[in-house]
Amino acid sequence: MDHEHYTDEYIAGILRQTKTIAMVGASPNWNRPSYFVMKYLQGKGFRVIPVNPRAAGEQILGETVHASLAEVPVPVDMVDVFRASDAVPGIVDEAIAIGAKVVWMQLGVRHDAAAAKAEAAGIQVVMNRCPKIEFGRHSGELSWGGFDSGIITSRRTRKVQS
Amino acid sequence: MTDKSKFGFETRSVHAGAAPDPTTGARAVPIYQTTAYVFDDVDHAASLFNLQTYGYIYSRLTNPTVAALEERVASLEGGRGATGCASGHAAQMLAFFALMEPGDEFLAAKRLYGGSITQFGRSFQKFGWNVRFIDSDDPENFRRALTPKCKAIFVESLANPGGVVTDLEAVSAIAREAGIPFIVDNTMASPYLCRPIEWGADIVIHSTTKFLSGHGNSMGGMMVDSGRFDWTRSGRYPSLSEPEPAYHGLRFHETFGDLALTVHGHALGLRDLGAAMAPLNAFLTLTGTETLALRMERHCANAQKVAEFLEGHPAVAWVSYAGLKSSPYRALAAKYLPRGAGSVFTFGVKGGYEAGVKLVEGCELFSHLANIGDTRSLIIHPASTTHRQLSDEQRAAAGAGPDVVRLSIGIESVDDIIADLDQALQKGA
Numbered sequence: 001m002d003h004e005h006y007t008d009e010y011i012a013g014i015l016r017q018t019k020t021i022a023m024v025g026a027s028p029n030w031n032r033p034s035y036f037v038m039k040y041l042q043g044k045g046f047r048v049i050p051v052n053p054r055a056a057g058e059q060i061l062g063e064t065v066h067a068s069l070a071e072v073p074v075p076v077d078m079v080d081v082f083r084a085s086d087a088v089p090g091i092v093d094e095a096i097a098i099g100a101k102v103v104w105m106q107l108g109v110r111h112d113a114a115a116a117k118a119e120a121a122g123i124q125v126v127m128n129r130c131p132k133i134e135f136g137r138h139s140g141e142l143s144w145g146g147f148d149s150g151i152i153t154s155r156r157t158r159k160v161q162s
Numbered sequence: 163m164t165d166k167s168k169f170g171f172e173t174r175s176v177h178a179g180a181a182p183d184p185t186t187g188a189r190a191v192p193i194y195q196t197t198a199y200v201f202d203d204v205d206h207a208a209s210l211f212n213l214q215t216y217g218y219i220y221s222r223l224t225n226p227t228v229a230a231l232e233e234r235v236a237s238l239e240g241g242r243g244a245t246g247c248a249s250g251h252a253a254q255m256l257a258f259f260a261l262m263e264p265g266d267e268f269l270a271a272k273r274l275y276g277g278s279i280t281q282f283g284r285s286f287q288k289f290g291w292n293v294r295f296i297d298s299d300d301p302e303n304f305r306r307a308l309t310p311k312c313k314a315i316f317v318e319s320l321a322n323p324g325g326v327v328t329d330l331e332a333v334s335a336i337a338r339e340a341g342i343p344f345i346v347d348n349t350m351a352s353p354y355l356c357r358p359i360e361w362g363a364d365i366v367i368h369s370t371t372k373f374l375s376g377h378g379n380s381m382g383g384m385m386v387d388s389g390r391f392d393w394t395r396s397g398r399y400p401s402l403s404e405p406e407p408a409y410h411g412l413r414f415h416e417t418f419g420d421l422a423l424t425v426h427g428h429a430l431g432l433r434d435l436g437a438a439m440a441p442l443n444a445f446l447t448l449t450g451t452e453t454l455a456l457r458m459e460r461h462c463a464n465a466q467k468v469a470e471f472l473e474g475h476p477a478v479a480w481v482s483y484a485g486l487k488s489s490p491y492r493a494l495a496a497k498y499l500p501r502g503a504g505s506v507f508t509f510g511v512k513g514g515y516e517a518g519v520k521l522v523e524g525c526e527l528f529s530h531l532a533n534i535g536d537t538r539s540l541i542i543h544p545a546s547t548t549h550r551q552l553s554d555e556q557r558a559a560a561g562a563g564p565d566v567v568r569l570s571i572g573i574e575s576v577d578d579i580i581a582d583l584d585q586a587l588q589k590g591a
Contacts, residue, residue: 031410033417036214043206043215107419130419141216143179144224146232146424147243152169152177156187 001119003112003127008151012138012159014102014124015131018077019047022069022100024091025082026050028060034082035060037106037132044135044162049074069094078102080131081109089114096121106130135160171238171354172455179233180448193445194226213409213417213429223428227441231448232424235374235384238353238451239366242389242420245427246382246444250349250369251281252437253383256427257345257365259435260401261313264290268314269307271298272559275322276549278347279560282316295559301332305340313398314343319358320350320499322534323544323561323568324507325482327494334362341398343391349373350506350534354458355499364391365423372535376450376457380443385427389420402426457537457573462502464579465571471580472509477517477587479510479565505571506534508544508561515564517590518543522567524586527578539572539579 021041026048027034038048038061049072050060056067066072069079069091079095081088081104088111095103095118103118105111105127115125136142137149138160169177180191199218201207209215218224228246236244247253262268270282272295282293292311296303304315315337317328330346337344345365346358352373358366368374370382393402393415402422405411408430414422432438462485469483481488484495485503495503511517521541522530528541532548542548544562557563571579 030212031412031417036212036417039209039214043209133421136216140181140184143233144216144218144226144229145243145421146224146229146236146245146428147421148178148233148236148241150168150237151181152173153181154177156182156184158181158184 001125003110003115003125006126006129008138008159010124011126011129011134014078014104014126015135015138015160018102020074020076021046021048021078021080021131022051022072022076023048023080023082024051024069026052026055026060026065027082028055028058028065037080037082037130040132041135047074048080049076069098069100072098076100078104081105083109085109085111089117092118092123095123102126104129104131107133135162174234174237175454176452178237179230191227191230191445191448193441194221195441196225197221213412213425221441222436222438223432225438225441225444227448228439228444231370231382231439231444231451232384234448234451235353235368235370236386238357238454239348239386240357240359240388241366241386243424244384244386245424245431246370246384246439247432248383248437248439249381250347250367250371250383251277252435253367253369253385254278254281254347255435255437256385256431257367258286258291258314259431260423260426261343261399262289262291263400265292265311266290266313267292267294267309267311268316269294269296269304269312270316271318271321271328272296273298273321273326273561274318275347275349276544276552276560276562279556280551298328298333301329301336304333305336308336308340312340312342314345316345316347318347318350319356320484320504320506321561322350322506323548323566324350324504325484325489325491326561327484327491327498327503329494330356330358330361330363330498337364338362341396350504351499352454352458352535354455355462355501355504359386359388361498364388370447371533373458373461374451374454375443375447376454376535376537377446378533378536378538380446380450382439382443382447383437385423387423387427389423391423393422401430406430458502460573461505461571464573464576465505465507465569466502467576468569468571468579468583469507469509472583475584475587477512477590479512481507481509482561483507506568508566508568510563510565511567511587511590513565513590515545518565518567519546520590521586524589525582526585527574527582528569528586534568534570536570537573539574539582540570542568544568
């Protein structure tokens with residue numbers, strides 16, 4: 001996997017197949033980036049379960065915060081990492097243990113060795129990307145803000161439907 | 163983020179930002195002639211006002227037709243995003259509004275469009291933004307003029323009124339070492355001839371009124387962000403790095419990453435300065451950009467022939483066109499404008515101010531007006547018009563002395579363009 005350049009189909013495929021996301025590092029503070037992403041993804045039909053030991057037991061956007069991935073009571077398709085890069089190896093170990101299908105690291109987060117370990121365990125990995133931006137890019141919504149989506153199509157339907 | 167080289171320039175000129183309308187299947191971008199957009203519910207409205215989701219609120223901030231043009235220009239320039247606005251002057255205002263605090267300085271090349279010299283030198287002073295004009299022929303002059311209060315360097319890639327090419331790579335290196343953004347007005351070259359971001363520009367400014375629109379029928383401006391500048395590192399760009407009270411303490415750069423300046427351009431710049439682009443103008447400009455490559459090829463070919471004709475004309479004292487062998491900017495043009503030196507340039511008529519006025523008034527195909535980048539050939543005498551508000555000294559520095567005539571060569575039959583200039587020069591002689 002070339003982690004500098006992902007194909008449109010790789011990213012869109014992950015977004016189409018994912019239903020439940022565990023967001024590690026989710027913040028209860030409404031003006032933090034993780035809160036923006038969680039709220040947006042909920043609006044697009046994803047179930048987003050917050051994981052943050054410092055907020056365990058609290059509610060964020062109607063979901064109970066869990067202290068660790070192991071405590072999330074439902075199957076998780078994707079682990080979304082809102083933590084510094086050095087926290088990634090431990091999160092990957094937990095993601096493997098709970099049988100997650102995807103580990104997605106947010107903008108600025110990258111750990112190549114941990115990514116290789118996850119991929120060896122059959123997990124798809126995305127690094128240094130934001131699922132909100134990528135969902136918007138493929139659904140056409142990112143373009144509403146004047147951004148270059150890089151997507152050129154003569155078709156009415158998109159790879160990801162909002 | 164995205165592999166920008168996946169599609170060629172001409173393909174992006176036609177298609178970028180303009181997928182079929184998902185609701186109706188309309189193939190051309192519809193003109194969304196609406197001021198406002200309904201909210202699904204109060205929570206959706208809150209998400210929009212908090213900038214938590216993508217969507218439209220009010221056309222002063224964003225509009226679907228304008229957004230299509232923003233994406234197209236961002237794509238053509240190799241930028242991350244763009245903010246469309248009412249004019250090129252509005253785009254300059256948006257860029258400096260995000261960067262400057264009262265008491266700050268910026269450096270600008272001495273040779274600029276006369277209207278920019280006035281905007282920077284006079285109106286910006288009312289905000290406490292201080293400009294210093296620099297002779298850009300030696301890029302080191304910018305380094306020598308840097309101060310701790312300096313927040314940006316501004317140049318035109320191909321300078322108006324014409325013939326001057328800026329050494330973008332050299333100036334961008336100086337800006338990078340100083341840790342300040344490099345802003346390039348690329349109006350005269352258009353992204354077909356030059357893409358400043360490839361040479362290190364952080365922000366690109368356009369008057370889309372000119373070659374992008376291309377037909378002299380619609381006003382517009384664009385601030386294109388490369389997405390590469392680190393607004394947080396130095397702590398000197400608080401509008402982008404510090405909590406924004408108007409959005410409950412949100413930090414733009416932290417929250418939006420490489421999208422930050424474009425989000426700021428809409429959510430603060432257009433919201434508070436109010437200089438929005440009209441949807442109809444965005445539509446006309448989208449149509450114009452579809453033929454940008456074809457038009458620029460012909461503009462440049464015609465301009466080259468006209469410049470060569472004028473250089474051999476007995477009534478002409480000098481010609482400043484970077485495509486001529488005689489131009490001191492020929493080497494820079496070969497590097498930065500390999501497909502052509504543009505179609506706007508100046509020349510000097512023998513006989514000074516009076517001869518310049520007579521020439522302009524003697525033309526029958528050239529239109530005497532204050533614009534450039536039209537399909538039609540245009541002529542103006544800057545000293546009596548566009549640069550009239552400057553002092554004699556400023557006019558000379560800007561390359562707009564009393565004998566100077568500026569041409570914007572159109573895409574008519576080149577023999578007709580040359581014949582019109584010839585007859586008008588003979589009338590004046």
